[in-house]
Amino acid sequence: DAGVTQSPTHLIKTRGQQVTLRCSPKSGHDTVSWYQQALGQGPQFIFQYYEEEERQRGNFPDRFSGHQFPNYSSELNVNALLLGDSALYLCASSLVSRLDTQYFGPGTRLTVL
Amino acid sequence: DAKTTQPPSMDCAEGRAANLPCNHSTISGNEYVYWYRQIHSQGPQYIIHGLKNNETNEMASLIITEDRKSSTLILPHATLRDTAVYYCIVRVAGNQFYFGTGTSLTVIP
Numbered sequence: 740d741a742g743v744t745q746s747p748t749h750l751i752k753t754r755g756q757q758v759t760l761r762c763s764p765k766s767g768h769d770t771v772s773w774y775q776q777a778l779g780q781g782p783q784f785i786f787q788y789y790e791e792e793e794r795q796r797g798n799f800p801d802r803f804s805g806h807q808f809p810n811y812s813s814e815l816n817v818n819a820l821l822l823g824d825s826a827l828y829l830c831a832s833s834l835v836s837r838l839d840t841q842y843f844g845p846g847t848r849l850t851v852l
Numbered sequence: 853d854a855k856t857t858q859p860p861s862m863d864c865a866e867g868r869a870a871n872l873p874c875n876h877s878t879i880s881g882n883e884y885v886y887w888y889r890q891i892h893s894q895g896p897q898y899i900i901h902g903l904k905n906n907e908t909n910e911m912a913s914l915i916i917t918e919d920r921k922s923s924t925l926i927l928p929h930a931t932l933r934d935t936a937v938y939y940c941i942v943r944v945a946g947n948q949f950y951f952g953t954g955t956s957l958t959v960i961p
Contacts, residue, residue: 779953781939781951782949783951784950787948797948831896838945841949844895
């Protein structure tokens with residue numbers, strides 16, 4: 740049973756560019772949440788998707804957007820990249836009926852130069 | 853969701869119990885206490901959660917004080933693989949998780 744997978748593992752972009760990160764949830768899970776983790780900090784909630792719609796959103800600008808597909812996989816898009824967007828981006832999956840136990844992927848390390 | 857306070861770092865000898873404290877003095881009646889941990893370069897991992905009663909599973913025990921203003925996560929026999937950052941989170945069911953900076957636990961051989 741595959742756990743949460745994310746791609747790519749590492750990514751380097753320059754300021755102003757756009758990036759797309761991908762997440763496949765754990766088998767059977769229907770809800771995907773995205774987090775940003777800056778170096779030395781805890782993960783910060785970006786948003787959550789269920790039934791292909793954004794259900795909850797944290798305090799992140801509109802440059803951060805997402806999508807969920809019918810197979811429950813998800814993408815995180817960041818436009819107009821800033822140096823401060825450099826972070827580990829984590830995807831977590833769960834069942835909408837069991838949001839208390841989220842399973843996290845290994846993350847994508849984004850570096851903005 | 854209520855704010856939590858944790859010590860930034862702790863050490864524990866291998867084989868001994870690791871007791872990680874968390875203060876959540878503003879917790880309200882419908883907020884649960886959750887613990888996650890993050891081993892270096894990995895995503896966070898769920899450990900345990902509770903509302904008011906003490907809880908135990910295969911990984912750890914969670915002791916919540918009677919007034920619910922603080923809790924302790926207990927790893928009964930710490931191993932080197934338990935070295936990680938441990939996050940205490942208080943949250944209303946259905947809300948998202950807001951992680952603080954956690955406690956960095958180092959298990960010493």
